[in-house]
Amino acid sequence: xxxxxxxxxxxxxxxxxxxxxxxxxxxxxxxxxxxxxxxxxxxxxxxxxxxxxxxxxxxxxxxxxxxxxxxxxxxxxxxxxxxxxxxxxxxxxxxxxxxxxxxxxxxxxxxxxxxxxxxxxxxxxxxxxxxxxxxxxxxxxxxxxx
Amino acid sequence: xxxxxxxxxxxxxxxxxxxxxxxxxxxxxxxxxxxxxxxxxxxxxxxxxxxxxxxxxxxxxxxxxxxxxxxxxxxxxxxxxxxxxxxxxxxxxxxxxxxxxxxxxxxxxxxxxxxxxxxxxxxxxxxxxxxxxxxxxxxxxxxxxx
DNA sequence: TTAAGTATATTGATATATCAATAATTAATA
DNA sequence: TATTAATTATTGATATATCAATATACTTAA
Numbered sequence: 646x647x648x649x650x651x652x653x654x655x656x657x658x659x660x661x662x663x664x665x666x667x668x669x670x671x672x673x674x675x676x677x678x679x680x681x682x683x684x685x686x687x688x689x690x691x692x693x694x695x696x697x698x699x700x701x702x703x704x705x706x707x708x709x710x711x712x713x714x715x716x717x718x719x720x721x722x723x724x725x726x727x728x729x730x731x732x733x734x735x736x737x738x739x740x741x742x743x744x745x746x747x748x749x750x751x752x753x754x755x756x757x758x759x760x761x762x763x764x765x766x767x768x769x770x771x772x773x774x775x776x777x778x779x780x781x782x783x784x785x786x787x788x789x790x791x
Numbered sequence: 792x793x794x795x796x797x798x799x800x801x802x803x804x805x806x807x808x809x810x811x812x813x814x815x816x817x818x819x820x821x822x823x824x825x826x827x828x829x830x831x832x833x834x835x836x837x838x839x840x841x842x843x844x845x846x847x848x849x850x851x852x853x854x855x856x857x858x859x860x861x862x863x864x865x866x867x868x869x870x871x872x873x874x875x876x877x878x879x880x881x882x883x884x885x886x887x888x889x890x891x892x893x894x895x896x897x898x899x900x901x902x903x904x905x906x907x908x909x910x911x912x913x914x915x916x917x918x919x920x921x922x923x924x925x926x927x928x929x930x931x932x933x934x935x936x937x
Numbered sequence: 938t939t940a941a942g943t944a945t946a947t948t949g950a951t952a953t954a955t956c957a958a959t960a961a962t963t964a965a966t967a
Numbered sequence: 968t969a970t971t972a973a974t975t976a977t978t979g980a981t982a983t984a985t986c987a988a989t990a991t992a993c994t995t996a997a
Contacts, residue, residue, distance in 0.1 A: 660927040667934040781806040788813040
C-alpha cells in the first residue's frame, strides 16, 4: 500500500488523542461532582491497588503504564491524603497498599465508575469493542519494541 | 446489559492509555533520533499550521484539542525556536503561522512521520481501522456533551 | 452610545509525563 | 568474596494539561 500524507483529522493518533482528552476531562469533572479530590490518574492507581493488595512501586508503575518518577509523585500526593501507605519491602523498595480510608473510597466509587465507563461506549456493540481492543493492543505492541 | 466492575486490564480506558503512552514515547524518541528538538505535541501543532496557513490561537487550540493555556505555552516554546510567528489579528488576538524555518522542518519531517505512523498500524486491516475510528469518535461524542 | 455581556490570550497553581542523574541496595560473576 | 552490574526509588529540569483568575478588547442590547 502506498504511504501518503494525510490531514490531521484523518490520522488515527488524532482520533485517539481527542477521545482520551474528552474522557479524562469528563472523568475529572465527575470526581469533583462526587465531592472527591482525586484525579483520573490517581483513581487508576487506587483501583489497581484494590485489585492486588500489595505491590512494589515498580510493579505498580508497570501495571498502570506509568514512569517510576510519575508514580513517586502521584503516591506522594495520595499518601499525604491518607489513601495509601508505603511499607518497606527491602531496604531499597516499598510495598504500596491502600489504607482503610483508601479502601473505603474505592468501594464507594466503583459503582459510579462503572456507570461512567458504560456511558462512554453507549451505542457500541461488543464486536466493535473487540476490534477496538485488538487495534489498541496492536498499536501498543508495534511501538513497544524499541 | 448488566453493569459490572472489571479489573483494569479489561477496561477500554486502560487499553487506550497504554497505547497512547507507547505511541507518544516512541514518537518523542523518533524526533530525537532525527536530530529534532520537538515533542510529539509540538509536531501536531506544526503539522496543523502547515495545513491551514493562518489561524488564531483559539482556532488552532480547537483543531488540535488543546486548552488555550496549553497552546499559549507550547507556542511560546516553538516561537522562541523560530518555527512559528504570531501576527496581530485584532487587538486581542493573533494569527499564528509557520516561519520559513518552520515550513522547511514540516516538509522534511512529513515523509518520516508517515512511515512512523504506518508502523503503528502494521498488521491491521482497513475495516478494523474504520471500526477503530468509529469507536473513538463515539467515545469522544459521548463525553463531550457535558 | 453607554453598559453589560462575550471572547481571546495570558498567568499562576497544581498534577502528570519524560529524561537524566543520583543514591542506595541487591544480584551476578570472575 | 570482591567487584561489577543491575534494580529501585527519588529528585531536578522541562513540557504539557486543567482550572481559575485576570486583562484587554470586541459585540450586543438597552
